[in-house]
Amino acid sequence: MASPRPSLGLASGKLILAGEHSVVYDRPAIALPFTRLMARARISSIDGPSRVSSAYYEGTLDDAPDILSGMVDCIRATVDAVGHPHDHFMIQVDSTIPTGRGLGSSAAVAASAVRGIASYYGAVLSHEEEMALVRIAEVHAHGTPSGIDAEAVVATGPFRFIKGAPIIQLPVGRALHLVVADSGRKGNTRAAVEGVRCRFENDRDATEAHLDQLAVVVEDVQDALRDGDTEVLGSSMNAAQRELSAIGVSDSVLDSLISEALRSGAVGAKITGSGLGGCVVALAPDAESVAPLASALEAAGAQETWSVVVHERTVEEAP
Numbered sequence: 001m002a003s004p005r006p007s008l009g010l011a012s013g014k015l016i017l018a019g020e021h022s023v024v025y026d027r028p029a030i031a032l033p034f035t036r037l038m039a040r041a042r043i044s045s046i047d048g049p050s051r052v053s054s055a056y057y058e059g060t061l062d063d064a065p066d067i068l069s070g071m072v073d074c075i076r077a078t079v080d081a082v083g084h085p086h087d088h089f090m091i092q093v094d095s096t097i098p099t100g101r102g103l104g105s106s107a108a109v110a111a112s113a114v115r116g117i118a119s120y121y122g123a124v125l126s127h128e129e130e131m132a133l134v135r136i137a138e139v140h141a142h143g144t145p146s147g148i149d150a151e152a153v154v155a156t157g158p159f160r161f162i163k164g165a166p167i168i169q170l171p172v173g174r175a176l177h178l179v180v181a182d183s184g185r186k187g188n189t190r191a192a193v194e195g196v197r198c199r200f201e202n203d204r205d206a207t208e209a210h211l212d213q214l215a216v217v218v219e220d221v222q223d224a225l226r227d228g229d230t231e232v233l234g235s236s237m238n239a240a241q242r243e244l245s246a247i248g249v250s251d252s253v254l255d256s257l258i259s260e261a262l263r264s265g266a267v268g269a270k271i272t273g274s275g276l277g278g279c280v281v282a283l284a285p286d287a288e289s290v291a292p293l294a295s296a297l298e299a300a301g302a303q304e305t306w307s308v309v310v311h312e313r314t315v316e317e318a319p
C-alpha cells in the first residue's frame with residue numbers, strides 16, 4: 001500500500017483566566033485558547049525506524065532521551081489507537097509556545113502530534129480519545145494534571161472546566177482586552193502543584209478556604225465574561241491573585257509585574273498557570289490601553305508581551 005501523504009496537526013497555547021491550582025482540587029476553572037502561539041506536528045513517511053525531530057532532539061523514537069519519554073509514549077499510544085503500530089514515519093514538531101511559562105506548551109505539542117498522526121492515517125478520534133492520548137504526555141510532564149491544559153489547547157473559545165466533566169463553552173458579552181507578560185523565568189508545574197499539596201496536607205482548613213474562595217472567583221469571572229463587565233472581571237482577577245499568593249504560587253518578580261500592570265492602568269492582573277515563574281495576565285480597560293500597558297510591562301522587565309482579545313468563540317490577538 002502507498003504511504004499516506006504528509007500531514008499536519010495543530011494545537012494552540014492556552015491561558016487560564018481563573019481557577020489554576022484549585023482546579024486540581026475539583027473546583028471549577030476558566031481557560032481559553034491562546035491562538036497567537038501554536039504547536040505544529042508534521043508527519044511523513046520514511047524508511048527505517050520511526051523518527052522524531054524537535055528543538056530538543058533529532059533521532060529515532062527508540063533512542064529518544066528521557067525528557068521526551070512522555071511524548072514518545074503519547075506518539076506510540078496514538079499510532080496504536082489508529083491501528084498502525086508498526087508503521088515507519090517521521091514526526092517533526094515545532095512550537096512557538098515558550099516552555100515552562102504556563103502557556104500550555106507540553107499539552108499543545110502532544111495534541112499537535114496526536115492530531116497530526118490521526119490525520120496522517122485518516123482516522124477520526126473522538127474528543128475523549130484525543131484527551132486521553134494527550135494526557136499520557138501530560139502525566140509525564142505534570143504528575144497529576146487536571147486536564148484543563150489539554151482541553152484549552154484544542155478549544156475554540158473560553159470555557160468552564162471541572163476535572164472529569166465535559167467542558168462548557170462560555171458566552172462573552174463584549175470583547176475584552178488582555179495583555180500577557182512573560183517574566184522570562186521558567187516555572188515548574190509539578191513543583192508548584194506539589195507545594196500546594198504540601199500546604200493542603202499541613203494546613204488543610206486554611207488551604208480549603210483559599211480554594212473555596214478561588215471557586216467563588218470563578219463564578220464571578222464567568223458572570224463578568226457573560227456581561228462583558230471589565231470592572232468585575234478586573235476585580236475578580238485581583239481577588240484570584242490574592243488567593244494564589246496566599247497558597248504560595250506567586251513570587252516577587254510576578255508580584256512586581258502585577259503591581260506595574262495595575263499602576264499602568266490595568267483593571268486587574270494575576271499570574272496565569274502554575275506560577276513560581278511563567279507569565280502574568282492583565283486586563284486592559286479598553287483596546288486603546290493595550291499598547292501602553294504592554295510597553296509598561298516590558299519596561300518593568302517582561303521578556304515578551306502579547307495582546308489577546310477575548311471573544312465568544314474565538315480568541316485572537318489585538319491589531
Ligand code: PMV
Binds near residue numbers: 101142144
Ligand atoms: O501547565 P500550567 O503551568 O499552566 O499549570 C496547569 C494548571 C494547574 O492548575 C496549576 C495544574 C493542573 O493540572 O490543572
